[in-house]
Amino acid sequence: MLVSATAPAQRKPADTTTVATLLRLLPFVRPALPRISMGMLCALGAGLCALAIPQVLEALVDGPLAGAATSGDTRGLWLAVAAVLGLGLLEVFFVFMRRRLILTPTTHVEWSMRTTLFKHLQDLPLAFHDQWPGGQLLSRAMTDLNMLRRWMAFGIVMLVVNFATVGVGIALMIRTAGPLGWVYLLGAVPMAILSFRFSRRFRRIARLSQDQAGDLATTVEESVHGIRVLKAFGRGPEAYQSFASQAGELRNTEMNKARQMSAFTFSIITIPEAVLGGCVVWGVWLVTQGDLTIGALGAFFATAAVINGPVEQLGQLLSMSLTAKTSVDRYFEVLDSENTVADPEKPVHLDEVRGEVRFEAVRFHYPDAPPIDLVPAPTHVPHEAPREEVLTGVDLTIRPGETMALVGLTGSGKTTMAALVPRLFDVTSGAVLLDGVDIRAMTREYLRTQVAIAFEDATLFSATVRENVLLGAPPEARTDDDLHRALEIAQASFVHKLPYGIDTTIGEEGLSLSGGQRQRLALARAVAARPRVLVLDDPLSALDVETEEAVTARLRAELSDTTVIVVAHRPSTVALADRVAVLQDGRVTGVGPHSELLVDHLHYRFVISSLIEDEEFDRARGLRV
Structure with missing residues (x-):
């Protein structure tokens, strides 16, 4: 089937009487x-x-x-x-x-x-x-x-x-x-x-x-x-x-x-x-x-x-x-679906966030099965095989204010590590710590005011440029100055050429914009949030190499005291990082400056050579977004 979200499912509805089911409405119906x-x-x-x-x-x-x-x-x-x-x-x-x-x-x-x-x-x-x-x-x-x-x-x-x-x-x-x-x-x-x-x-x-x-x-x-x-x-x-x-x-x-x-x-x-x-x-x-x-x-x-x-x-x-x-x-x-990423009963708030991020023996695999039988199992498979671990014991410390690039082959766990920092998922075992405190000890709202993330797949809403960029900004940072600063850092000056400038409604999911334009607006949104830790999950993949370098350089200049974790797919991005973490088979097998890893780490040289080939291909195409 070419376009079908879900085949007709063999669902398993709760076996309750009509009266028992309808009684569950009482908390909502009681005022009426x-x-x-x-x-x-x-x-x-x-x-x-x-x-x-x-x-x-x-x-x-x-x-x-x-x-x-x-x-x-x-x-x-x-x-x-x-x-x-x-x-x-x-x-x-x-x-x-x-x-x-x-x-x-x-x-x-x-x-x-x-x-x-x-x-x-x-x-x-x-x-x-x-x-x-x-x-x-x-x-x-x-x-x-x-x-x-x-x-x-x-x-x-x-x-x-x-x-x-x-x-x-x-x-x-x-x-x-x-x-x-x-x-x-x-x-x-x-x-x-x-x-x-x-x-x-x-x-x-x-x-x-x-x-x-x-x-x-x-x-x-x-x-x-x-x-x-x-x-x-x-x-x-x-x-x-x-x-x-x-x-x-x-x-x-x-x-x-x-x-x-x-x-x-x-x-x-x-x-x-x-x-x-x-x-x-x-x-x-x-x-x-x-x-x-x-x-x-x-x-x-x-x-x-x-x-x-x-x-x-x-x-x-x-x-x-x-x-x-x-x-x-x-x-x-x-x-009734259980929230497996819940807030603690007694949350911890840091007096001052320096921005140190530490992974301690982190293991992770994605959930094994859906909450209800929405999709029938294939008839030729007797049972669903358990999910393999994506991360198999990651240890990594990212210093306050440093830019750390995560580098590895496809499937090595880079994006998963990026998603764990704002607690979009919880680790299977081990811990992710912010300034020495397990992020599970903080409320998600508080954590996500300190950590912002920009994804490769930029999602925008049916709203104006202003509303999209200032979506996650704290109340005190929702001024025009903050908006223009975020747009400038993200090299998103194209918004001023839109019909109504920053008050232009960009349409559902921003599909009226190019991929590179959407990515730059998503990056501006992350910058406008004023995070202490900024996670960049390859958010500039749709940009040409020169524009990416300009954005990265501006990020380093403007966010020098912000900890930046970037999932890197280009050598130019890697070279601008303070240190690089090499992921291999779900583990960090090397950490250090780009130049040192080129000398000492065989797998890193192999990954970088692959990235260079991709970058040269982009240059040859003359990609401009």
């Missing part, structure tokens, strides 16, 4: 419960008003209406008409109040759940985001929570009220026309059996549908982000076929849902209607025998007409509740 409860009472009041009208009609037919035909006294008739009108108006008022009371608080519940989810996503480590497709997270944050809001505002309220209305209605039917009411009640037995079977089938289909929708959203997201690649290689038709295949699977699932729903709805409509058909024949016979009055028979069928609406809604409300159950499951699958 008073208004929801009052709204539910108003809905119940509307139902009771509707049920009271047939009782008035019974009294009207058997009393004032019959009396008016013989005596001509119409006062009782007009009183009954006034009562029916009053009950109708009261029903309308209750319906209005139900909507007024419920709609606003349920939107607040949705807002609270959505912001809680987003905050948790921001808090979760990179390992989580590496394993979860973006479309799945998007569908949980948007579609699932929207579904939950509609269920809280309508589904659960009407489900409870309809059951109460049907119960009271059947009781009134038994009181009014005893045997006919009992017959109608017996018709509920097959409906209960059908409802139980329907809920078991529909729950699985609803979960599959929502998961497939998340997979489809991921495919759209990746296709949009990779549109340049698809166009460049002319793979649009293949991307379309892949998307159409996934969309077809979702359509088939939705059709299956519709078939299940229509079959259930047909049954719960047909059974009561068939029962009422039998009741018509029996009721007329009872009237002819004098065992039932005409008013009672009319009230029975008027009451049946009132409760038939709630009965027919049962299928829709039940399916909505089951879909809400799967939405809650999917929501809490993310919210």
